[in-house]
Amino acid sequence: MKFHDLICENNIDNILFCSEIYKQELNINLIASENYSSKEVLLQQSSCLTNKYSEGYYKSRYYGGCKYVDEVEFLAIERVKRLFNIKYANVQLHSGSQANFAALYSLCSVGDIILCMKLDHGGHLSHGSKINCSGKFYHSIYYGIDNKTGYIDYNEVLNMALRYKPKVIIAGCSSYSRIIDWNMFRFISDLINAYLIADISHVAGLIIVGLYPSPVNIADIITTTTHKTLRGPRGGIILTNNYELKKKIDQAVFPGIQGGALVNIIAAKSLAFKEAMSCDFVLYQKQVLENSKYFAECMINNEFIVISGGTDTHLFLLNLNNKKISGKYFEYIFEKINIIVNKNCIPNDFCSSNVSSGVRIGTSAITSRGFKKKEIFYLSNLMSKLINITDSMNDKKMLYKIKSDVVNLCKNFPIYD
Structure with missing residues (x-):
């Protein structure tokens, strides 16, 4: 298997970097908020543009020497506006939370x-959670x-809006x-x-x-x-059709x-x-959605509880209460068998967020490396088998066998050739 053209010399920086490369290549990633950027995108992130300061905006900087920086930002703005x-558009945000x-x-x-969605019902920390600055600076009320x-529950959204008259309603998850x-949401607003x-970060x-x-236009x-x-670099953007709001943003x-x-x-x-x-991107998104819907269906057939009974996106949420195990x-x-997921609270969860009663599953990353229905079917059956074996953690021989199968599957679908 080919990885990166990097010689891992005997120093801590290269050892850690190479370890992460191998981990990503040899693990199946089902985290819904992660994906694999192209090698070209990775190259841009490590370019000499890293060296340049550029406080301000196009043709209005607080630093000199921004001739090409201006063109880079202008091109990004024009492309995302077209997209x-x-x-x-503002493309300077360091993250979605910002x-x-x-x-x-x-x-x-x-x-x-x-007014925002409850965190355990599918909302986000930055949508007004009390433990986030958005919930400390502003008075948050919630729908679910x-x-x-x-x-x-759009009736709840309506009733909360009419009762409390919020300045802003946040839709997103x-x-x-x-x-x-x-x-x-527009009608209620x-x-x-x-x-x-x-907030369309996930979709x-x-x-x-x-x-x-x-x-857009709503x-x-x-x-x-x-x-x-x-499938780009880690970062955020803000979009609007309102010029006055654009200036405020x-x-x-x-x-x-x-x-x-x-x-x-x-x-x-x-x-x-x-x-x-590109046309390839269209085909990719279609496969992401097809994989997600099929994955949810397979998990239901294996007697897992999927919140809402299915999915319309790249992700779905498992309720593990009937399996009598925690998300943690x-x-x-x-992770012992090289499959990476993230624990996630379910609506009205009795467990803390550090333990949780659910797991969020996403198909963006596995679709990027070429997984289709055959691989999805294998994964869903493997998950069911492992969870249904009472003493699975003590069966080291079985765990080793499954891990070997997962590694071999990963080798057949390399992230970076």
Whole structure:
């Protein structure tokens, strides 16, 4: 198997770097928020653009020598505007969380009320969680999902909005697997004259190719990461069609919450945007969705509980209560056989977030390395087999055999040739 053209010399930096390369190549990654950037995108991140400071914006910098930096950022903005069919974009955000905070910072004053999804129902820390700065600067109230259907309870959204009159409503999720009705959120926002922020971090790639509804021309502000289904570098962006909001957003990002932009990451984002315009990207997203739907179906057939009974995206959430194990244990045992997942709270979870009663499964990364239904079927059966064996952790011979099978499967689907 070919990895990177890197000689791992006997020093700690190269040893750790090479260890991570081997880990990624020889592990099956089912974490929904992770993916594999192309080698070209990785190259941009490690380019000489790393050396340049560029506080400010296009043609208006606080540092000299930004002639080519300006062109890099301009190209990234033009590409993402074309990609999402939108008028304005800020590509300087270091992460999705910072994109969300900058969006709130541009719309709200400290203490304003914001309405967002409960964390254990599928929301995100940066959507107003009490343990996050978004929940400390602003007064958060929450909506959730219907306990019977697993779908967003829009009646609850409406009732909370009418009762508390929030300044901002946030629609978006971290572990909710169904289509979000952007138009319903717009309708509710208009009833109380609230701003609507749509966080599409998990579904941006699906939106680009038309496999998931777009909030463009519906939400006032759209935020997203660039590394999940979009398959770019780790980072964030903010989009809007409103020029007045665009000016507020730019001020919120710099000098509001960030200093100098990471020009090398902006260059990598720009290249990822270009890759997302290709026919191959469309085929990739279709396979991601097909794999996810089939994976959820297989897990249900193996007597796992899938929240909402399925998925419309690249991810789904398992409720492990019927298996009488925690998400923490599930994560631990599968890492022993080179399958990486992340524990995740389920709606109304009785366990703490460090333990949890669920696991979130995603198909973006495994689809990037070429997995299809055959491999999905194998994985789902393997998971079921391992969980249903009572004393599986003490059967070292069995664990070694399964781990060897997983490693061999990974070798047949290298990430980087």
